Amino acid sequence: MSNVINSNSVMQAKDIHMISTGQKVRRILAKTGTYAFLLVMALIVLFPFYWMIISSLKELSEYRQAIPTFWPQKVMWGNYSKAFSQANLGDLFMNTLYVGVVSTILSLVITVLSAFAFARLEFKGKETLFGALLATMMLPGELFTITNYITVSDLGWMHTFTALIVPFLVSVFYIYLLRQNFMQIPNELYLAAKVDGTTDLKYLWKVMIPLALPTLISITILKMMGAWNSYIWPKLVANDAEHQMITNGLRNAFTDVSGQADIPVQMAAVAIVSAPLFMVFLFLRKYIMQGVSRSGIKG
Amino acid sequence: MVESKHQWKAWLYLLPAIVLLLVFTVYPIFNTVRISLLEEYGAMAEMGLDEGEYFNFGLGNYEKVLQYKDFILCLKNTAILCVATVPISTILALLIAVALNSIKPLQKTLQTIFFLPYVTNSIAIGMVFAAMFNIVDYNAENILNSQSLGIINNVIQFFGGNPISWINQGSSYMANITVMIVYIVWNALPFKILILLGGLQSINKQYYDAAKVDGTPKWRVLTRVTVPLLSPMLAYVIITGFIGGFKEYSSIVGIFGDKMGPAHDPGLLNTMVGFVYDSIEKDRQGLASAAALILFGIILVVTLINNYVIKKRVHY
Known part of the structure; x- marks a missing residue:
């Protein structure tokens, strides 16, 4: 039996040796093909960003040329200041920052407290309650929006920041994410702290939060990005000048998509709105990709 | 405790x-x-x-919604976008993930590039796509007399094709939908690549070594080893793709503005979610609720069908 295997593998080794040059060529061709495919796809993915940036720097007359230029002949930084004032981006930025920061802080507090209760404390009906929370994740948000719209207007919150912040403070998904993280911290630490007379809150602050910091950072980033990209709900409840969020303001300032619009200025505004997202991505890529992929695989 | x-x-x-x-x-x-x-x-x-x-x-609201011409159009648009974008983006993402997984130099850089569309504002970048497809000073009689055909048409001409009015006055429904499909696929790729690449990297190398020893051709390795072993992740990106597809809304606002269609036919590309929000704004909460519940029903059925197929087809 072992002889057969031996002679077999010897033959195969010989085969491999014999066709090695042909295989080498084929392998190089395959590698080249793989790289060519990936580079073409990468170019397609990047092209809109490139087009946004060069268009934002062109003079309107250059943008309108029949034969496109791939680099601005005259770099028009002025488009950016024009875009900034035309779309009132300063105010929009402050509104969005305010909503983002307040809702992130409140949301973190609520999430940490609930995740702690689910991960560390014992109480009647814990599993049932947690299961019920998870079940709500299946429902599409549109189902809540209709009633929330009525609730918010009954509460007199129309055209206030409150309407933009409060309805979305609790995210079952974040509670779930953080609970999983908290559960990985050994319970012995908690019991030891209890013996030493440490209060729950102190233990949370000194032990659990530092250990779960990566998850908390992921939640913060996703929450801030959520505020930055929100469009539908703000359009319904607070689309007035004083409370407008940045995406709504951007879309409203440039309604003309296909006419004689000053596209370079429009692209400059788009670039300004996109820039913070890229900065966050550049510096905190690890946390974003972790948050996104974890939301995927564990479910 | x-x-x-x-x-x-x-x-x-x-x-x-x-x-x-x-x-x-x-x-x-x-x-x-x-x-x-x-x-x-x-x-x-x-x-x-x-x-x-x-x-x-x-059940008056449900009857009314289902008889509504607008709603049927929204349902049709949503279904077309879903059926077109989910397979295209899944197959492309799979190919890119497999290719990325097979290389060493540049892998991290390319991975970052492919993730980039995820961290964008879908309305802002939609405006960039609109600009790329837009024809400046469109001439309806002879498209070639327009001021500038737009970069996409320039590329089409470069490869010997004919320019088309994609989103301008008089553009056809097919052209509009094509633009939306391109944009939605571009937007959907990063998440799918991330999940599929994560899955690929956790596949045991032994399977590939075994295939290599047997001299199995590459495409056969892909269909017989990689795809079956990746099936849980594939199932996951397909389900979330369908759910996301049925909730498509802001990508259309990005390209066509909140009129949800080309200038000559507002609402032409409206979706189910768009219908719900329009109804809320018009204070027709009954219709909005009925439409939202129909949407929920559709998502539920699609998820159940998917789960059933997965149970039958997903390996391990």
């Missing part, structure tokens, strides 16, 4: 979350179902009448 006297403490920690969830998540579920069954709800609230005395319970 911890003595029972601490029970009240747990509830104290949970209090803010529970109160907010009761008001903004649990109550809306029941209330939305109730409103969807109240006929003429919006009109009554407007007249200041107490709906409790005058409403009729019934």
Whole structure:
């Protein structure tokens, strides 16, 4: 039996040796093909960003040329200041920052407290309650929006920041994410702290939060990005000048998509709105990709 | 674990979350179902009448929604976008993930590039796509007399094709939908690549070594080894792709503005979610609720079908 295997593998080794040059060529061709495919796809993915940036720097007359230029002949930084004032981006930025920061802080507090209760404390009906929370994740948000719209207007919150912040403070998904993280911290630490007379809150602050910091950072980033990209709900409840969020303001300032619009200025505004997202991505890529992929695989 | 006297403490920690969830998540579920069954709800609230005395319970809203021409159009648009974009983006993402997984130099850089569309504002970048497809000073009689055909048409001409009016005055439904498909696929790739690449990297190398020893051709390795071993992740990206597809809305706002269609035919590309929001804004909460519940029903059915197929087809 072992002889057969031996002679077999010897033959195969010989085969491999014999066709090695042909295989080498084929392998190089395959590698080249793989790289060519990936580079073409990468170019397609990047092209809109490139087009946004060069268009934002062109003079309107250059943008309108029949034969496109791939680099601005005259770099028009002025488009950016024009875009900034035309779309009132300063105010929009402050509104969005305010909503983002307040809702992130409140949301973190609520999430940490609930995740702690689910991960560390014992109480009647814990599993049932947690299961019920998870079940709500299946429902599409549109189902809540209709009633929330009525609730918010009954509460007199129309055209206030409150309407933009409060309805979305609790995210079952974040509670779930953080609970999983908290559960990985050994319970012995908690019991030891209890013996030493440490209060729950102190233990949370000194032990659990530092250990779960990566998850908390992921939640913060996703929450801030959520505020930055929100469009539908703000359009319904607070689309007035004083409370407008940045995406709504951007879309409203440039309604003309296909006419004689000053596209370079429009692209400059788009670039300004996109820039913070890229900065966050550049510096905190690890946390974003972790948050996104974890939301995927564990479910 | 911890003595029972601490029970009240747990509830104290949970209090803010529970109160907010009761008001903004649990109550809306029941209330939305109730409103969807109240006929003429919006009109009554407007007249200041107490709906409790005058409403009729019934399926009127559902009937009305389903007879609505606009709603049928929204349903059709949503379904077309879903059926077109999910397979295209899944196959492309799979190919890119497999290719990325097979290289060493540049892998991290390319991975970052492919993730980039994920961290964008779908309305802002939609405006960039609109600019790329847009024809400057479109001449309806002879498209070639337009001022500038736009970069996409320039590329098409470069490869010997004919320029098309994609989103301008008089553009066809097919052209509009094509633009949306391109944009949605571009937008959907990063998440799928991330998940599939994560899955690929956790596949045991031994399977590939075995295939190599057997001299199995590459495409056969892909269809017989990689895809089956990756099937849980594939199933996951397909389900989330369908759910996301049925909720498509802001990508269309990005390209066509909140008129949801080309200038000559506003609403042409409206979707189910768009219909729900339009109805809310027009104070037709009954119709909005019925439409949202129909949307939920569709998502539920698609998920159940997917789960059934997965049970049959997903390996291990």
